[in-house]
Amino acid sequence: MITRHSFIPMAVRLAVACLVLALGGQAALADYKSDMGYTALAAELGAAMPTGADVPVSQVEAPLVSGAYCPDDVTDSELIGKNYTWENGYAGVSGHATTVARYYYGSTLSFAPGISTINVYNANSFLTALKAGKLSDPAFETSSVQSDSWIGSYVDPVNPTSAQITKDIQTLRRFDYTIQRDDFVGVVAVNNGSATAIPSLLASSYNSITVGMSNGNHSHGLTSLQQQDGSGRIKPEIVGSTDGILESGNPAPYVSFVVPLVSGAAAELLQVAAGNSSLSLASHSQTVKAILLAGATKTQFPTWSRTPTAPLDTTYGAGQLNVYNNYHILTAGRQQASSSATVGSAGWDFNTTSASQTQTYFFDVPGTTAFKEFSVVLTWNRVLTPDSFFGMTQLNSSLANLDLKLYNASGFALGALVDSSVNTTDNIEHIYGSLLPGRYALEVSSSYAASTDYALAWRNRPTLPGDANLDGEVGPEDFGLLKDNFGVVRTDWAHGDFSGDGEVGPEDFGILKDNFGASLPGLAPFAPLVGGSDAPVGLTVTPEPASLLLLLGLSAPAWWRKRRAPARGAARGQ
Ligand SMILES: [Ca+2]
Ligand SMILES: [Ca+2]
Ligand SMILES: [Ca+2]
Structure with a gap:
């Protein structure tokens, strides 16, 4: 049946890794809330910031050896005062469950502090309730979001049998069946460690959202389940920043604690959708998934790529969760x-x-x-x-x-x-x-x-006004494009017409001048610098327009008159 090591909760496995980090790690400088657009959205919306209020959620936890699977709802100030249902009976506090809970619906640490109704499951009992191979239907999921920071398999890694593989496949189908039937947002984990295999349960599902980390240190690549269950699908589908995530005061860059952040982001969207009848179809789990993935950002990942036949990056999926983008996609309607x-x-x-x-x-x-x-x-x-x-x-x-x-x-x-x-x-x-x-x-x-x-x-x-070549920066290459097309009519942005009037003229030069030297914020911050300590060339100084022209040996008015006059004549049919 379930191999014992398969259900060692991440918290137990991670005790060793935490120790190493405590000795050699440094305090994170950035923080996950600003990394993932939460800080920006909260600043924009103020009191209207969604909190996940009135969105019922569930949390599925692998039990400790003692059987404990419950978050600390009694003494942890992040978690007290909410309505918990222990679906498999109260069985004691799990540190892992407590940390997941803090980043899922904690009062200051989470993206969804307004969540107040939580159903908590023991992962083993949860799997039993899916009733794989039984005649009866799986148990209903009454929550709108389900967070699964655990991994597992029925397959013995040493002596796998076809019956065990079938049980994994049927369990996964039962899980996807419940999402189809009950229409909840399932958020599930890949394993920690970049050399690990993508777990069968539940990371290989179709209808949920599989989560990894922005540091790339998680199982990634292609699924390997057989039969009709689509080997060769790319996982994870989205990643999240672990900057500033702590467990017991130590940096805790683990998949377990990103899953609840993505879950909380889903709850925020569901709250907004529930509060506006024109957005009601966004409550479907497929819509939430599409918004989360479309909102994800790639600019942190210079190696991010996709192709027409591989829709996601094999390490970062659709990219990093971005709460700010998600909200604006949803409210665009x-x-x-x-x-x-x-x-x-x-x-x-x-x-x-x-x-x-x-x-x-x-x-x-x-x-x-x-x-x-x-x-x-x-x-x-x-x-x-x-x-x-x-x-x-x-x-x-x-x-x-x-x-x-x-x-x-x-x-x-x-x-x-x-x-x-x-x-x-x-x-x-x-x-x-x-x-x-x-x-x-x-x-x-x-x-x-x-x-x-x-x-x-x-x-x-x-992009920035004046960025003719769409590289996110306004620089000499854009000026070159504008200069080469100055006075030309019936042209476009790529040739220097930033004002959209169909010709390249002084108004476009003015736009470029005003933005010269600027670059989009947050654009590929990890781009390598030549020589290690050298500053990037050409983007640190904003030249005055006069000096720019001087640099290129041009006199603006003469140059403008020379090329513009015949072009305008042609445009007007004179
Ligand atoms: Ca297709
Ligand atoms: Ca440019
Ligand atoms: Ca123009």
């Missing part, structure tokens, strides 16, 4: 596909598609800006159905194949394909990159006959 109207450049949809349908979302990048980042995520659930002969003892898995494509568009007609996410193994598609001004279309298609619910979420980050 639901926006539906249309062949005669555009959607906004941020938002989400929850809808249904099938093989006979294509859903197209037209949107504009205005001529007066350009997007350094455009991020869009499509996700849907796999569907589990009882076998026609074996009934609930054997759940069968069906996975629709939806695809996501980004096109140039003219009016409401598709133009050239810009990028695509068309993998065939996973229930996630993701496109991420920079966009110049213009009209675009996102297309959601399905090659699966049955009707499939899906969620789509998208956001953008404008």
Whole structure:
């Protein structure tokens, strides 16, 4: 059955690692709240900051050897005064459960201090209640968010049997089945350590959100489950900063304590969605997942990459959780596909598609800006159905194949394909990159006959005015583009028309001048510096416009007159 070491809770395993860190580690300088956009959103919203209030949650904890699995609700000031249900009977305080709880719904440490109703499960009892291989249905999950900071498997690592592997697969299907049936947001852990394998339970699920760390020190890469359970899917799907996370006063950079932060971020979204009827479809677990992944940031990770057939980075997934982005995607509102109207450049949809349908979302990048980042995520659930002969003892898995494509568009007609996410193994598609001004279309298609619910979420980050080459900085290369096209009509941002009037002129020079030397905050802060201690070249000083022109041997007015005059004549037909 369950191999004993498989259920050693992370807290026990981590005791050794904590000791090492206590001896050799240093206090973290940054903190997870500012790293993940919580501080910025709280500053923007003030008293309106969501807290997860009225969102019921559950916490599943691997028991200690003693059987203890409960957070300390009696003496821990972060946790007292809330309503706890010990689903498997009160069995004593677990330090691991207490730390998870502090970062899940603690009064000062969490992203969701307003959470007040918590169901706590012993992970072993929780697995039993899923009833893998039994005729009966799994137990209902009445909470809206479930946090799983534990890992496990029924498979004996030394002498694996096919029956054990089947039990893992059927357990995972039962878990995904409960998400499909009860529509809660499941947030689950990969293992600690970058050389570890991705756990079967529950990290290999489809319908939950699998979490790792921004330091990359977690199991990552491809799932390896067999049968219809999609080996080769990329995990984790999102990561979180561990800067400043402590357990018993020591730095605790472990997956266990990032899972509850992602769970709290989900609770915040659900609270906002519940408080506004126009956002009600955001309460679906697929929508929350799409928003969390679309909101995630990659600029911390210079090696982050995806391809049309690999939607996520194999270490960082969709990137680092960002509470600020999540909130703004959600409140941009639901926006539906249309062949005669555009959607906004941020938002989400929850809808249904099938093989006979294509859903197209037209949107504009205005001529007066350009997007350094455009991020869009499509996700849907796999569907589990009882076998026609074996009934609930054997759940069968069906996975629709939806695809996501980004096109140039003219009016409401598709133009050239810009990028695509068309993998065939996973229930996630993701496109991420920079966009110049213009009209675009996102297309959601399905090659699966049955009707499939899906969620789509998208956001953008404008670059700085004057950044013609979209590298996030305004510098000499942008000035060069502007200079080379000065006076040209019918041109675009990439050639120096930052004002969006279709020509490159003094107004564009003014925009570039005002931003010369600036770069987007938080952009690839880990970019290597040449020579170790050398300062980056060219971006530390903001030259005056006169000195810039002097540097290039140009006189602005003469240069302007020389090239602008014929261009304007042509434009006016003179
Ligand atoms: Ca696909
Ligand atoms: Ca630039
Ligand atoms: Ca212009």
